Amino acid sequence: MENYKSVLKRLEKTAKQYTNIAPENGQFLSILIRSIQAQNVLEVGTSNGYSTIWIAAALKETGGRLITLEFDPRRAEEAQTHLQEVGLDSIVEVRVGNALDEIPKCNATFDLVFLDAEKNEYRRYLELVLPNIRPGGLIVADDTVTMRDEMPDYIEFVFDTPLLHSVDIPLDDGIILSYKTEE
Numbered sequence: 001m002e003n004y005k006s007v008l009k010r011l012e013k014t015a016k017q018y019t020n021i022a023p024e025n026g027q028f029l030s031i032l033i034r035s036i037q038a039q040n041v042l043e044v045g046t047s048n049g050y051s052t053i054w055i056a057a058a059l060k061e062t063g064g065r066l067i068t069l070e071f072d073p074r075r076a077e078e079a080q081t082h083l084q085e086v087g088l089d090s091i092v093e094v095r096v097g098n099a100l101d102e103i104p105k106c107n108a109t110f111d112l113v114f115l116d117a118e119k120n121e122y123r124r125y126l127e128l129v130l131p132n133i134r135p136g137g138l139i140v141a142d143d144t145v146t147m148r149d150e151m152p153d154y155i156e157f158v159f160d161t162p163l164l165h166s167v168d169i170p171l172d173d174g175i176i177l178s179y180k181t182e183e
């Protein structure tokens with residue numbers, strides 16, 4: 001992580017403007033990715049690439065790769081610039097487009113999926129990607145305390161589907177961590 005810290009610190013100054021995750025949530029994602037030795041990760045909601053750097057830095061250690069989805073071309077370009085700056089661009093594919101269109105085009109089998117785009121679309125993102133998450137794979141959803149009212153269908157799905165084991169984690173704006181069981 002050491003190499004990326006100065007860029008992360010700089011981006012933290014504009015975190016509100018770009019609605020970036022908190023550093024502790026970045027650390028949480030990083031620990032998960034390294035713990036499960038993730039090889040393929042999907043991020044939904046890139047913004048300027050702050051969380052993307054946390055994820056990609058962890059994947060650099062595991063030898064994995066990241067696809068990240070962003071529908072705002074300017075933000076996607078900023079993310080690309082930041083990834084180049086920290087030398088992580090070769091393991092990250094920034095795809096510009098609506099996640100609802102882009103997720104079905106992803107062929108990879110994902111070890112971990114990070115949801116951080118439109119809160120009222122979380123359930124649709126998850127339902128689209130679920131067949132491509134391996135048994136034992138993880139789903140991390142952000143803002144699940146502060147924006148819970150916007151995702152009632154997601155909350156119901158992750159806590160009521162036997163295929164998923166989920167837990168609320170009150171880290172910064174809140175995270176729900178879900179584990180996909182064997183089918």
Ligand SMILES: C[S@@+](CC[C@H](N)C(=O)[O-])C[C@H]1O[C@@H](n2cnc3c(N)ncnc32)[C@H](O)[C@@H]1O
Nearest residue numbers: 019020021045047050051070071098099116117
């Ligand atoms: C909360 S920000 C992501 C922050 C980022 N994960 C971070 O922590 O650095 C959400 C981003 O998702 C993007 N977004 C919203 N709906 C989307 C969609 N349907 N498809 C792709 N991107 C979307 C927005 O343009 C915005 O940049």
